[in-house]
Amino acid sequence: MATAAIITLVIIGVAVFLFATDLLPIDLVAILIMLALILTGSISAEEGVAGFSNKATITVVFMFVLSEALLKTGALQVLAQRLSKLFKRNFNLGLLLMMLLIAFISAFINNTPVVAVFIPVVIQIAHRAGLSPAKMLIPLSFASIFGGMCTLIGTSTNILVSGIAEKEGEAAIDLFAMTKMGVILLVIGILYMILFGRKLLPNRANQNLKQKFNLRSYVTEIELLSDSSSVNTAIMDSELVKDLELDVMEVRRSTNQYVQPAGDFILKAGDILKVRCNVDKIKSLKDQAKILVSTPIKIGDDDLKGTQSTLVEMVISAESELHNKTLKELDFRRRFRAIPLAIQHRESISNDGIYDVRLRSGDIILAEVKTHYVKELKRIESDQKAPFVLLSEDMITDFDKPKFIKVLSLILVMVGLAAFNILDIMVGVISCVVALVLLKVLDMKEMYQAVNWKIIFLLAGTLSLGTAMVNTGLDLYIAYFITNQLGGFGPVAVISGLYLTTSLLTEIMSNNASAALMAPIAIATAHGMEMETLPFLITIMFAASATFMTPVGYQTNAMVFSAGKYTFRDFFKVGVGLNLLFWVAASILIPLLYF
Structure with missing residues (x-):
């Protein structure tokens, strides 16, 4: 092995250690990788900063903005409120539909903000159902991962692998190239979580979360308007009590005052209810009144018709x-x-x-x-x-139907044009964002604020790893080792080996970093076996995203790890079986579907 390849290998080893131990922020590690490779001569200065202008990086930048535009419409809050009611009627059905919904949304927009929106909603649903939020937050994160694997734009990892492939002279990967395999893994993943995974999750009481989301108790007054669904309904059967669990302390009707009314007390239009509740319930009350228009009420002298408050x-x-x-x-x-x-x-x-x-x-x-x-x-x-x-x-966030229609229409047009190869996905995403700014759905300040620059610097920095591996021939050395050890057993064994290696790397370091490291090796392996590169690249995409055993490999896992107060052991218990299932399924099905 040449000296340059050994130096690159040492830098990779140090990078893996830093990613795994979290001694430094991952975006800083990525920039240090880039600098180390330039200073040691593994890549030129121009090659080092090329990651910032790479199509993959630019596409991800504008995908963040597109996600923010959809969030700003309030559409996800509408869906969250609908789910809340479903969970009260049938928890298992609610969990199934929640995972399908999250997976579908995550297939087309960045899953990090989606999970951020749903974390407090899921916690609230869990408390109402008398369950630990820990029973629902890992399924939330996993569903976003399942969905992100189904399209090219579903996750930054897929876009990154496609960008590396194009840089190495390979054909661009189609928007839905991974969909057939992704949907199979999605079905496997959801069935596993519904039938087995949820039973392995902890059921501990979470006092800190309860304190955080069941906040200070308040007393406020609610006036029932004439078309409220609670009118002519007993207190115990009213939507205010059944869905929001408000504690009705007093009812005032004209000059009459009813203190601590009984549960069968019939409410009338114009009644003023003094209720005790917390901030989260008041917010839910306002959301329902603004979004679902099923509980026309006034809180104090507020008619709830304000916008963006x-x-x-x-x-x-x-x-x-x-x-x-x-x-x-x-x-x-x-x-x-x-x-x-x-x-x-x-x-x-x-x-x-x-x-x-x-x-x-x-x-x-x-x-x-x-x-x-x-x-x-x-x-x-x-x-x-x-x-x-x-x-x-x-x-x-109020539901803005006109804005939602604009955003959804532009996303559908972009996806359609990209699916039929009429428009490059990067050009399509940029065009979408420009149109949203011109239509005043977003302004330029919001556009800049929507970007997760930590991920962008991570992408730009780790892309230099692939360039260094190609320049020094390290990718050929590793590819030769893989084909020499596994090639005799056929493509199934090689795919299986690549998947397992990438998956294990992702569990200890960033999914984007492991994808940047393994994609050049996958390309070199395919060339060494004189086979198409697409199945090998698809393998890296799935293995780098399908990380379930630890919270460090994927950003949404880290988010629910903190919110649910999980331990590493919790993730390992539920994730190890899922990782093994995906590994076996990918090893068998990718060769069948893509060769």
């Missing part, structure tokens, strides 16, 4: 000017441009309305403000004599 919690500071005053006296709504929804008082609130509650230091006001005004509240908070301290903020 944020819930904020404002705690009254010790020497605040708000102390011992009411919201009415303070002209709170006009002064802070905020609609008060509820107040957390140290004792139960006996007043008729929140505007008449005399505030005390330590009380917390839950209010809704326009999202753009949160910055001004933070400026007020930073003043030396700040009247309040912001504890949290939680953005509410």
